[in-house]
Amino acid sequence: MDGRLARGEETRRATLARAVDIATVDGLEGLTVGRLAGELGFSKSGVFAHFGSKEELQLATVEFATQVFIDQVVRPGLRAPRGVPRLMALFELWMRFSRERVFPGGCFFSAVSAEFDARDGRVRDLVVARNRQWAGLLVAVAADAVADGQLPADTDVDQLVFEVNALGRAANEESLTTRDDTPYTRAETGVRHRLGV
Amino acid sequence: MDGRLARGEETRRATLARAVDIATVDGLEGLTVGRLAGELGFSKSGVFAHFGSKEELQLATVEFATQVFIDQVVRPGLRAPRGVPRLMALFELWMRFSRERVFPGGCFFSAVSAEFDARDGRVRDLVVARNRQWAGLLVAVAADAVADGQLPADTDVDQLVFEVNALGRAANEESLTTRDDTPYTRAETGVRHRLGV
DNA sequence: GAACTATTTGACCGAACGTTCGTATAAAAA
DNA sequence: TTTTTATACGAACGTTCGGTCAAATAGTTC
Numbered sequence: 500m501d502g503r504l505a506r507g508e509e510t511r512r513a514t515l516a517r518a519v520d521i522a523t524v525d526g527l528e529g530l531t532v533g534r535l536a537g538e539l540g541f542s543k544s545g546v547f548a549h550f551g552s553k554e555e556l557q558l559a560t561v562e563f564a565t566q567v568f569i570d571q572v573v574r575p576g577l578r579a580p581r582g583v584p585r586l587m588a589l590f591e592l593w594m595r596f597s598r599e600r601v602f603p604g605g606c607f608f609s610a611v612s613a614e615f616d617a618r619d620g621r622v623r624d625l626v627v628a629r630n631r632q633w634a635g636l637l638v639a640v641a642a643d644a645v646a647d648g649q650l651p652a653d654t655d656v657d658q659l660v661f662e663v664n665a666l667g668r669a670a671n672e673e674s675l676t677t678r679d680d681t682p683y684t685r686a687e688t689g690v691r692h693r694l695g696v
Numbered sequence: 697m698d699g700r701l702a703r704g705e706e707t708r709r710a711t712l713a714r715a716v717d718i719a720t721v722d723g724l725e726g727l728t729v730g731r732l733a734g735e736l737g738f739s740k741s742g743v744f745a746h747f748g749s750k751e752e753l754q755l756a757t758v759e760f761a762t763q764v765f766i767d768q769v770v771r772p773g774l775r776a777p778r779g780v781p782r783l784m785a786l787f788e789l790w791m792r793f794s795r796e797r798v799f800p801g802g803c804f805f806s807a808v809s810a811e812f813d814a815r816d817g818r819v820r821d822l823v824v825a826r827n828r829q830w831a832g833l834l835v836a837v838a839a840d841a842v843a844d845g846q847l848p849a850d851t852d853v854d855q856l857v858f859e860v861n862a863l864g865r866a867a868n869e870e871s872l873t874t875r876d877d878t879p880y881t882r883a884e885t886g887v888r889h890r891l892g893v
Numbered sequence: 894g895a896a897c898t899a900t901t902t903g904a905c906c907g908a909a910c911g912t913t914c915g916t917a918t919a920a921a922a923a
Numbered sequence: 924t925t926t927t928t929a930t931a932c933g934a935a936c937g938t939t940c941g942g943t944c945a946a947a948t949a950g951t952t953c
Contacts, residue, residue: 510900524814528726533939544943545901553941604814613810616872617721617801627873661882665866669858672865675813676824685858703920704930730909741913742931750911 511549514539515563518556522564523604526614527557527622557622564607565629572596573636582644583694589637590663590690597671598683606671608633634660650694663690708746711736712760715753719761720801723811724754724819754819761804762826769793770833779841780891786834787860787887794868795880803868805830831857847891860887 517539521530532553536543550556572592579588597606604610612630615623641656650659670686714736718727729750733740747753769789776785794803801807809827812820838853847856867883 526723526725526811528723531939532941542902543941544903547942548901551942610810610814612873613807613869614723616869617807630873658882658885661866661870661879662863662886665862665883665886666859668869669862669865672810672813673858676809676827682858685855686862688855689859689862707930728909729911739932740911741933744912745931748912 510541510545514541514546514549515560518560519564519567519607520603522560523602523607523610525604527560527611528614530557530560532556554621558625561611561622561625561629564602564611567601568596568607571601581640582647583649583696586637586640586644586663587690587694587696589640590667591687593667594670594683594686597667598674598680605675606668609668609671634664637663644694659693662693666690704746707736707738711738711743711746712757715757716761716764716804717800719757720799720804720807722801724757724808725811727754727757729753751818755822758808758819758822758826761799761808764798765793765804768798778837779844780846780893783834783837783841783860784887784891784893786837787864788884790864791867791880791883794864795871795877802872803865806865806868831861834860841891856890859890863887 514535518530518535521535521538532547533543535556536546539546550559572589576585576589576592579585593606597609608626608630612626615626637660638656641650641654641659644650645652645654645656666686666689670682673682674680711732715727715732718732718735729744730740733743736743744753747756769786773782773786773789776782790803794806805823805827809823812823834857835853838847838851838856841847842849842851842853863883863886867879870879871877
C-alpha cells in the first residue's frame with residue numbers, strides 16, 4: 500500500500516468526478532454510460548465495468564458528491580466555534596460551494612433531490628437520507644446555540660433549520676435561473692436576520 | 697363554433713393533462729412520446745402529430761401547466777382584498793395546489809425549473825419566464841401592501857418575495873421527500889411571521 | 894521471461910428513443 | 924354525392940439506451 504491509487508481506482512474516481520458534473524446539469528437520468536465514456540475518452544464497456552449497472556453508477560455518484568460536500572462544507576464548517584458561528588459557517592460554506600460552481604449546475608443535492616423527490620427506489624432513498632443527515636446536522640448545531648443562550652430559549656430549531664435550508668436552496672436555484680449572484684445576498688440577509696447577527 | 701371542442705383539440709388537451717402528470721414526477725425529459733401514447737391508448741405517431749417535435753410537446757406542457765396554475769392559484773388569489781390579504785391568499789392557494797397534489801409530483805414549476813435551471817434552450821427560457829411572471833406578481837402585490845401601510849414603508853419587497861418563494865418551494869420539495877404535511881405548516885409559519893399576521 | 898490478475902476494449906444484444914412516411918377513416922364543405 | 928380536410932394509425936428509419944461477453948492489453952509476481 501503506497502500512497503498512490505490503484506489503476507482502476509483512479510479511473511473510477513475520474514469517472515465519478517465527471518458523473519457529478521453531468522448530473523448537476525442534466526440530472527442523474529441525463530447521466531448516461533455512453534456519454535460518460537465519450538467525454539472521458541474511454542469505451543462504454545470500460546466505464547460500465549466499474550459499476551455493473553446504471554443504478555449503481557447513480558448511487559456511486561451520489562456518494563461521491565457527498566464526499567465532496569463533506570470535504571468542502573461540513574468539515575471546515577465544523578471547525579468554527581459551536582453554536583451560531585458554526586451554523587453561520589456551515590451556511591456560508593454551502594453557499595460558497597454553490598456560488599463558485601464547484602459543480603457546474605450548482606448544488607448537487609438541490610438538483611438531484613428535486614429530480615428524485617417524487618419517485619421510488621434506491622437512488623431516491625439515498626438522496627433523501629443524505630438530505631436528512633444535513634438537516635440533522637444543522638438542527639444539532641442550532642440546538643447548541645439555544646443551549647448556549649446564543650438563540651432564545653423558545654427557538655423552534657426545526658423551524659429555523661427549515662427556513663435556513665429553504666433560503667439556501669432558493670439561492671442556489673434562483674442564481675441558476677437569473678444567472679447572477681443577488682440571490683445569495685438575499686439568502687444570507689434572510690439567514691442573518693433569523694439568527695440575529 | 698359551438699361550445700364543444702373540436703375533436704383534435706380534445707385529445708390534445710387529454711394528452712397535455714397526462715403529460716403534466718408525468719412531467720411532475722419524471723421530469724420533462726422523462727416524458728416520452730411512446731410512454732404518453734401507451735398510457736393514453738393512442739399510437740405514438742398519433743400523439744406526436746399534435747406537436748411536431750419533442751421540444752414543442754415540452755413547451756405545450758409548460759403552457760398547459762401555466763393555465764392550470766392560473767386557474768387554480770392566480771385567478772382566485774387575485775379576488776382577495778389587495779395587499780397582505782391578497783399576498784397571503786396567493787401563497788395559501790399555491791400551497792394547497794401543491795399539498796393536494798393537483799399534479800402527482802406536487803408543484804409543476806418547482807419540479808421543472810429545477811430540471812432545466814442549468815441548461816439552455818427554449819424550454820428553459822419559457823420556464824424561467826413563467827417563474828419571473830409569478831415572482832413579479834408577488835412583488836406587485838407586496839408593493840401594494842407597502843403602499844397601503846400594511847407593511848412597513850422600508851420593506852424590501854424583492855427580499856420579501858424571495859423569502860416567500862423560498863419557503864413555498866421548500867415546503868413543496870420537502871413534503872415530497874418526507875411524505876408528510878409538516879413542511880407546509882412550517883412554510884406558512886415562516887410566511888405569517890414575515891408578514892406579521 | 895512466464896504466469897497470473899486486473900483492467901479495458903470492441904463487437905454485439907434487444908428495447909426504447911425521436912422522427913418520418915404513406916395510408917385509412919371520418920367528419921365537414923362543396 | 925363528391926371532394927376536401929382533420930385526425931389517427933402502423934410500419935419503419937437511424938440513433939441511443941442499458942447491458943453482456945470474449946478477447947486483448949497492461950501490471951504485478953514469481
